[in-house]
Amino acid sequence: MTATPAWPPQSAPRLHVETLLDEGVAVPVDGNPAHYLISVMRVKPGDVVLLFDGRSGEWAARVRDLRKRDLVLECVERTKPPELVPDFWLCCAPIKKGRIDLIAEKACELGVARLQPVLTRRAVVDRLNLDRLHAHLVEAAEQCGRTALPELAAMVKLDALLRDWPAGRRLFFADETGGTPLAEALPGHPGPAAFLIGPEGGFDPAERDAIRAVPDAVPVSLGPRILRAETAAIAATAAWMTLNGDW
Amino acid sequence: MTATPAWPPQSAPRLHVETLLDEGVAVPVDGNPAHYLISVMRVKPGDVVLLFDGRSGEWAARVRDLRKRDLVLECVERTKPPELVPDFWLCCAPIKKGRIDLIAEKACELGVARLQPVLTRRAVVDRLNLDRLHAHLVEAAEQCGRTALPELAAMVKLDALLRDWPAGRRLFFADETGGTPLAEALPGHPGPAAFLIGPEGGFDPAERDAIRAVPDAVPVSLGPRILRAETAAIAATAAWMTLNGDW
Numbered sequence A, B: 001m002t003a004t005p006a007w008p009p010q011s012a013p014r015l016h017v018e019t020l021l022d023e024g025v026a027v028p029v030d031g032n033p034a035h036y037l038i039s040v041m042r043v044k045p046g047d048v049v050l051l052f053d054g055r056s057g058e059w060a061a062r063v064r065d066l067r068k069r070d071l072v073l074e075c076v077e078r079t080k081p082p083e084l085v086p087d088f089w090l091c092c093a094p095i096k097k098g099r100i101d102l103i104a105e106k107a108c109e110l111g112v113a114r115l116q117p118v119l120t121r122r123a124v125v126d127r128l129n130l131d132r133l134h135a136h137l138v139e140a141a142e143q144c145g146r147t148a149l150p151e152l153a154a155m156v157k158l159d160a161l162l163r164d165w166p167a168g169r170r171l172f173f174a175d176e177t178g179g180t181p182l183a184e185a186l187p188g189h190p191g192p193a194a195f196l197i198g199p200e201g202g203f204d205p206a207e208r209d210a211i212r213a214v215p216d217a218v219p220v221s222l223g224p225r226i227l228r229a230e231t232a233a234i235a236a237t238a239a240w241m242t243l244n245g246d247w
Helices: A031-040 A097-110 A130-144 A158-163 A205-212 A229-244 B031-040 B097-110 B130-144 B158-163 B205-212 B229-244
Strands: A014-016 A026-029 A048-052 A058-064 A071-080 A088-092 A114-119 A170-174 A193-197 A217-221 B014-016 B026-029 B048-052 B058-064 B071-080 B088-092 B114-119 B170-174 B193-197 B217-221
Touching (some): A014 A031, A026 A031, A031 A071, A088 A229, A097 A114, A097 B229, A114 A158, A158 A205, A170 A229, A193 A229, A229 B229, B014 B130, B026 B031, B031 B071, B088 B097, B097 B114, B097 B130, B114 B158, B158 B205, B193 B229
Parallel strands (some): A088 A193, A170 A193, B014 B048, B088 B114, B088 B193, B170 B217
Antiparallel strands (some): A026 A071, A048 A058, A058 A071, B058 B071
């Protein structure tokens, strides 16, 4: 008996590309991704690289036209259908660079469909580098096996978010003044749903009133300790995914 | 009507100290903590600083004998009783510096009682700087309001951990080959409990068999995506706390 090699090979590098993929499509690769494949992964002609475009699932491609600084990947066969992640949005206030990057990375791994930055009054940061956040989403998606990136929405002000809140999308929000324990509030709401997490300083009283006034809002408690904003975002997402998602 | 100032003041700095605290105890402070109080927080004589020693709860202390590089804090009044965190251990393989630090920080915030590093065959790191991890636990405890640090155990090999596993402590472990979904496996086990998380490369087959052979072991699944080790550790802890802890 000969062992059948795994298909696709488990060690194959995995890359997000902008090109819409299909059988026979040739994808030219240069810049950082080419450097990664050529100098870090040391691919050879004919080697398999997994590609995903965020729309058509995942594809096995073969290395072709390998040069010093660029190469071509030729799409051979679909290896995964387009993915369905749970209909869950993570809405969070902008926080310091390293910590918002962490939220993006973990949101992608945990299966969030949409990451929505929300500007609140006590936010200590009022601008976000969406390109950098996008790069973190891409890297996390490449690593965790997702075939689609989470949608990264432009930052909106809290009052605009609430004014346009889509009817029927449950809006869980971490309320430091008290709320229903997660274990009671979450079960039985498989989506559409969202979690709203404030900045380190929390929501101000007027903001809390405005959130509570949304018909789909549910104030919840994340326990007796004071969580950093990114801890709250990651923990709330993990709890929702455990009870309502695809885990 | 005059507004009563909050007691203890919400903005009071919070510090972990080694001295066993009691009413009237004077705590000399120098080095980094003194620098933080004097130069960063700019405390003045009589200002309140919150102290905890990991054993006797939290205390309000007043600044006294303030000099350039050191000061004395005098314990005035207990502000919180010693804390009871859920009886939950997080057992995890050592991983790269920044990412194991993140596990320590989040484990403390999320309410873990004991952090137990476990050496497994596929671990890419085989040494841990326990002093650095301790410093991360202290900082997180100061920030999140805990009055006791999580216990930080010395690293043990997986076979030793399993051989000495205490009877009756439920051992949930993240099994990449499949297991019960968390939402089914976790409820109704308020502790003693533990979660065991492998390194990036997972457990090897012999290790998995050895874990499954522990009578209290429960293989669980953390969903369809490939989670980084620290994501798995944080998400598993959040899920357990949601369903069995004090949230």
